[in-house]
Amino acid sequence: QSVLTQPPSVSATPGQEVTISCSGSSSNIGNNYVSWYQQFPGTAPKLLIYDNNKRPSGIPDRFSGSKSGASATLGITGLQTGDEADYYCGTWDSSLSAGMFGGGTKLTVL
């Protein structure tokens, strides 16, 4: 069971907006940067958001990240069928001196 808690699944229709939450504690999200990853079946994860809310080059601004206290949120606007994938949050835990990921959220675009 992951230390970072994500909803197992979320769904929405094309064009809508969806948010995915990631809940942790003061030792991880509360005091460290959060990153978000998108993963399609059979492929390696892809960095979507780093340092809580920054987008790497090439990531559209439909993807956004935020953090408040010990929780983080990934937002996706203008949903497309091509956004159907698994999404993971990640961070460092200062108490454990270990990296960690959320359990992942499967996004379905109906």
Next chain:
Amino acid sequence: EVQLLESGGGWVQAGGSLRLSCAASGFTFSNYAMNWVRQARGKGLEWVSSMSASGDSTHYAESVKGRVTISRDNSNNTLYLQMNSLRAQDTAIYYCARPLNMIHMAGNFDYWGQGTLVTVSS
């Protein structure tokens, strides 16, 4: 172009050992910490281990501590993961991953390899 190419995966009996390698190219390997992340079939991502750029600092997940050793050869741009006393629960695709910034030990992984499959038979 940054490339990470893992190798060394395969089938092994429980209690056995494997050494994974990750050949890096397209960036100054010795400037970046490097990590191993694994994913069991149908499961989520699990961080395994990280090593600082110089190799003087390492961290391990509790699930592998004492059985796994991360190392690197900066002269050959290669990251390693020596895995001993393997268990069925270690069966997974193992990815090497590079943090986006040189100052980060882990997280913000902007480059990933294609992964190498480790299968541990009980």
